[in-house]
Amino acid sequence: MTVSRLRKIPGIGVDRVGDAADALCDPDILRLENLDTDLRPPAVALARTHEAIDDDAANSYLPFTGLRSLREAAAARVGHSAGVEYDAASECIVSAGGLAGILNVLLAIVEPGDEVVLTDPTYAGLINRVHLAGGVPKFARLRPGPDGWRLDLDSLTAAIGPRTKALLVMSPSMPSGYVPSPDEWQAIARHCENGGLWLVYDAAMERILFDGRSVVHPASFPGMRDRTITVGAVSKEYRMIGWRVGWIVGPQSIMNDVRLVSLSNVVCQVGIAMAGATAALTATDDGVAAAVAEWESRRNFLMDALSDLPVIRPHGGWSMLIDTRSLGIEPPEASGLLLDHGKIAATPMGGWGPGAERYLRFVFANEPVSRLQDIRERIRCAWRT
Structure with missing residues (x-):
């Protein structure tokens, strides 16, 4: 019998589509289903990782909360974005990837039955982790428009109730590419202040912004430094998915509890990966700007095609959504047709929020424009549209 914490977790769908595409062993398949990228990590990060493999000190459990140099770099990175200072010793912990950090934070702040408000759509892995922590997901709608997604502020207000413990917001959000406007961040901050709520900020893609947008960090708003817990990682911006290194930065008042969870959960991070992560965070040229320009060009190509x-239209991130239901095709069927007749792997958004069921996701981080040239014809062959 399935334990209760798993009964509302259907999975994420990406694994099933990815396995189906892998089984075909066809290099012509466009891999738009999974958040990988073909862009290389910073050269200095690769070099330091190679060195760490031969460094006996990197083959260690210690220090349990992460290398001091990495904690200093992560605290400085978050502090720069937020315009505030964080103490690396007491306000930063290294995690085994960003999502491990999210789960550790939720386990540190959520009692069974507490509610956590997320945007809809949002990454199924975030919803699933709320369930794993014993929380109850509630949702604030994102509304699509000609210029992308916007947060329905009335829906946000309605989602917050007496059992709400935290808001969990990702920016840019996956899978939609939604980026909150300054006014929307202000509304989020106001709810946190008025309700005494935590804001768990998933900053995994913080700088992957398009159309000239700038980073707006929620801890920069008055009163929000002590209510915001930022979780970041090297996976997306730095193109270092396999390193499994992330960080949690937040006020000292909660970080000891996060530390206890971290010690009780994954215990420590990937020792041989932390030196490379530190190198990426402190590099003179981390390659993020060039990578963002390339991802934006792919987004632009797909929007035109x-x-x-x-x-x-996504404001940032690595993916975009297409409303296949409005075409008369349910997303699971649309996904199957694309793989079978269009050689495109794409994930239906079942389980990614109540309003996500009508969408199919296209990831543009892993396929260059040269391979996307005939995507419209592939879709036409698959869907007859």
Whole structure:
């Protein structure tokens, strides 16, 4: 019998589509289902990782909360974004990837039955981790429009109740590419202040912003430094998915509890990966700007190529959503047709929020424009649209 904490977790779907694409062993398949990228990590990060493999000190459990140099770099990175200072010794912990950090934070702040408000759509892995922590997910709607997604502020207000413990917001959000406007961040901050709520900020893609947008960190708003817990990672911006290194930065008042969870959960981080992560965070040129320019060009190409289809424009991130239900095709069927007849792997958004069921996700981080040239014709062959 399935334990209760798993009964509302359907999975994420990406694994099933990815396995189906892998089984075909066809290099012509466009891999738009999974958040990988073909862009290389910073050269200095690769070099330091190679060195760490031969460094006996890196083959260790210690220090349990992460290398001091990495904690200093992560605290400085978050502090720079937020315009505030964090103490690396007491306000930063290294995690085994960003999502391990999210789960550790939720386990440190959520009592069974507490509610956590997320945007809808949002990454299924975030929803699942709320369930794993014993929490109850509630949702604030994102509304699609000609210029992308916007937060429904009335829906946000309605989602917050007496059992709400935290808001969990990712920016740019996955899978939609939604980025809160300054006014939307202000509304989020106001709810946190008025309700005494935590804001768990998933900053995994913070700098992957398009159309000239700038980073707005929620801890920069008055009163929010002591209510915001930032979780970041090297996976997306730094293109270092396999390193499994992230960080948690927040006020000292909660970080000892996060530390206790971290010690009781994964215990420690990937020792041979932390030197490379530190090198990426402190590099003179981390390659993020060039990578963002490339991802934006791919986004632009797809928006043009698919202009006659109901694709919602992402503000940033690695993916976009297409409303296949409005075309008369349910997303699971649309996904199957694309793989079978269009050689495109794409994930239906079941389990990614109540309003996500009508969407199919296209990831543009892993396929260059040269391989996307015939994507509209592939879709036409698969869907007859």
